[in-house]
Amino acid sequence: MEPYRCTKRCRGIEISGIRKLFEAAGPWSINLGLGQPDFDTPEHIKQAAIAAIREGKTGYTPNTGIPELREAISAKFARENGLAYAPDQIIVTAGASEALHIIMHALVEEGDRVLFQDPGFVSYASLATLAGGCPVGVPLDGKFHINVEAAKELMDGARIFVLNSPANPTGAVEPEDSIRAIVEYANDAGVTVVSDEVYEHFIYGAHHTSAARFGEDVITVNATSKTYAMTGWRIGYLAGPKEYTDQCLKVHQYCQACATSISQYAALAAYTGNQGCVEEMRTEYQARRDLLYSGLKGLGIDFPLPEGAFYIFSPMSPALLERVLAAGVVIVPGTAFGCNAPDYARFSYAASRQVLQQAVDRIGSVMEE
Ligand SMILES: Cc1ncc(COP(=O)(O)O)c(C=O)c1O
Structure with missing residues (x-):
């Protein structure tokens, strides 16, 4: 052997x-x-982490994340994205990366197709493969926007459509009409849309649209990493229907237990502080x-x-x-x-x-x- x-x-x-x-x-x-x-990382965020260390907030937290942070993220979704996620629909993770990983493990069966923009963020294909899925790139048009008709053709029988806007590596911001069309078509076809919105605040002229506004079968992924210059703090989160978050929580619990306690207090300061x-x-x-x-x-x-x-x-x-x-x-x-x-x-x-x-x-x- x-x-x-x-x-x-x-x-x-x-x-x-x-x-x-x-x-x-x-x-x-x-x-x-x-x-x-x-x-x-902005000073008030660092100070919140220092205070958390001094106050001994250094143990495991609830698996889903500290309640104050989940409340703050829920309020952020309402304020910035027009989305109504209750705190118990949110799991705080070790960056958006972990959120994407546990979603794939909770939703993808062996051989399931996972769609994403090509060119697209390097992790999607590998995370899909690691979960036993089959990654499939969706072609883009000359401005790197999703070719909606081509996307629809690939959707039948697929399990997940990872939608990334603003997008890495292209910097493209998907128009609202395309996002609506993709979510509606996907959800009708039984495809879950995973909307990776980590660059939502870095848009110059266009505007950001959250996919979850247009359908029920959508999981939103975000992080403090890019928005607040906090890549090394490793705080991200996912939010979605409770049927999904209950299953995702099991994967998160066994591979991560909880996101870093200190970083969670820093993230709380990020979301509740001056923007x-x-x-x-x-x-x-x-x-x-x-x-x-x-x-x-x-x-x-x-x-x-x-x-x-x-x-x-x-x-x-x-x-x-x-x-x-x-x-x-x-x-x-x-x-x-x-x-x-x-x-x-x-x-x-x-x-x-x-x-x-x-x-x-x-x-x-x-x-x-
Ligand atoms: C589109 C996209 N999603 C997710 C991530 C991962 O973010 P995090 O550092 O929060 O894990 C990145 C990082 O480059 C990214 O570009």
Whole structure:
């Protein structure tokens, strides 16, 4: 018998290509590879965590999360998203990543198809595979919006449609009409929509629409990670029909017990405190997007202006990408995000304007070779 045997499910997925690139980067590199805010977590949020430590709030919490935080998230859903989720329909998780993981484990049977935008966030396909499901990419149009008719064709017999708007890696914000059409069609066809809204606050001109406004069979996933520059605190959550959250809770209970107690108090301060910090970050991201977009356009790279998240997904031939990487600008090839965009690359503009300008200058110096 072979030693060190692992499951086919696990062997069937790869370590994230983004991590590999990041680790290969030299000290002189400009790293626009990671989807991580470069802002510090706002001070009032940090202070709440420090107070929690001092007050000894360091034990296990209820599996679902501390009641005050679930109440605050419920109020946030009502205030910002027009959604009526009761606190007992909410589970606080270790980031949106864990929320997505436990949803897949609670809902996906062996061989079930899980749909998501392609190009799309790297985790969806791997999480679906780990849960025994079969990942299927949904094609996008020229502006990286979901091709609704193509999506409908793929929906019959599928189990989950993961809808991500604003989207990683494209920065696309789905129009409300498309979201409504997708949710209505999916729910009629018995497909659960999992709406990943982690970039909801980073939109420049367009507006955010929560999928759960248009159907009952929807689970909403969100996190403090991007909104409040809290990626390392590991707080996310899911909210949905109690029939689902009751099952998701079992998976969460056995793999995580509860999200970090200290981080939960920090998240409580984030949701109940002044929201000015979010607007400040949004304004700065918009200025950075504009700088990077016009810089790339000035080099002759032409593409539609992305409306959200903190990514630019630009056309880039494999030959140019190689030169850009060799010039020390770390960006992520489109192949990391699925099958449909091999001639693109993702820039994260969660970096200062000065760094973004340097990146544009370095790319300019290798354009003509
Ligand atoms: C679309 C999307 N969903 C979920 C996540 C994971 O978020 P978290 O850090 O809260 O696990 C990311 C992180 O990059 C993301 O881009």
